[in-house]
Amino acid sequence: MARFLLILLVLAGFGCEAPSPPPAAASWWKGNLHTHSLWSDGDDVPEMVIDGYKKSGYDFVALSDHNVLAEGERFVEADPVILADYRARFGNDWVEVMEDGRMRLKTFDEYRSLFEEKGKFLLIQSEEITDAFENKPLHVNATNVKERIEPQGGGSVREVLQRNVDAVLEQREKTGELMFPHVNHPNFGWAVKVEDLIALRGERFFEVYNGHPLVHNQGDELRPSTERMWDILLAERLSDGEAVMYGIAVDDAHNYRALDSQHSNPFRGWVRVRARELSAEAIVEAMERGDFYGSSGVELEDVLVDGEGLSLRIRVEEGIQYRTLFAGTKKGYDRSTEEVNEGESEDAAVLRRYSDDIGETLAEVAGPNPSYRFQGDEMYVRAKVISTKLKKNPYREGELEAAWVQPVVPAR
Secondary structure (H helix, E strand, O other): OHHHOOOOOOOOOOOOOOOOOOOOOOEEEEEEEEEOOOOOOOOOOHHHHHHHHHHOOOOEEEEOOEOOOOOOOOEEEOOHHHHHHHHHHHOOOOOOEOOOOEEEOOOHHHHHHHHOEOOOEEEOOEEEEEEEEOOEEEEEEEEOOOOOOOOOOOOOHHHHHHHHHHHHHHHHHHHOOOOEEEEOOOOHHHOOOHHHHHHOOOOOEEEEEEOOOOOOOOOOOOOOOHHHHHHHHHHHHHHOOOOOOEEEEEOOEOOOOOOOOOOOOOOOOEEEEEEOOOOHHHHHHHHHHOOEEEEOOOOEEEEEEOOOEEEEEEOOOOOOOEEEEEEEEEOOOOOOOOOOOOOOOHHHHHHHHOOOOOOEEEEEEEOOOOEEEOOOOEEEEEEEEEEEEEOOOOOOOOOEEEEEEEEEOOOO
16 A cells, blocks of 8 residues: 555655655545634534535535634624524524524534534534734634634734744644644735745645635736745745645635625535544644645545656546646756846746746646656656536636645655
């Protein structure tokens, strides 16, 4: 089974040790790590949100409301439509409405008992640490968090992000519980530049795909897409002896009733994690090995890596075609350090500063069983599978279903 390990490795020479392989009995689990409820700015109660994911075939879900955990007393105005659906699904005895018309939101410890089934469905407690610098939205998710984390603030975008990442890692150290931070939607409000991601220490994850219609995954004529960011930060971090950063897909759902491309709806992005069991600890362990992929619709039967190359087995839908782009950066690429030209914006300078040698397409392969053989000069290789299937309820017009496979650092 060693050849089935999705190797995230930053091997000797990059200053990191190779992780141990996953257990032979590992399975692929489908989950969402970023979604919302009425505990912050979602538009439905947690139980209805979770029920929808479970019925849609998800194995685990992390509700990640803004700057809050679902604990203690929380009351909201009881919207008649929400209340009627809530009562119809869970019964009058479960739903609590006060005499003044307010509805009490159930806590994580209360509602998890309705849904969790060993080996079948898991809830992971999470928080979206929601911070800012000079009106730029800076959000970091804490997955499997045990205590609420206050936004840490700071004197720059980079400092705010680093302080919030550090706060998650400090709680992990204090509690002994496995948890991790990830940077959310870097292009939301054009808040996070690729240099900010390059500079982060202790952070191993960011959202390469987010299903919210306002997060600019594709970038624009002045600013890089999240995929372009991914290649730049991989090349620069590895060149500096830092660790690989992994790309997560999420839906960032807030709206569960108005279903269209103008709203942030569920089921747009998710991760498939290969873990020894369905537990928070095993999910975190597997993701920190890089043993997962992100998806907006394309499903993989397997991801295989050995000393020779990277191969995928795609789960084929009838009538749908697939092409896989193997992308990477080769050793010795041009590390430009050009400064901003007079009259040029910093964003435009980023697009110019990093050469086309970063994240070049190494191969494009059609069909359900694409593979790439290492040539020996790659710093890393990652894969993106693109289908011909239009995504149902996309966040943008013309969106095709895809999957993002984590970067592999070939052994030297």
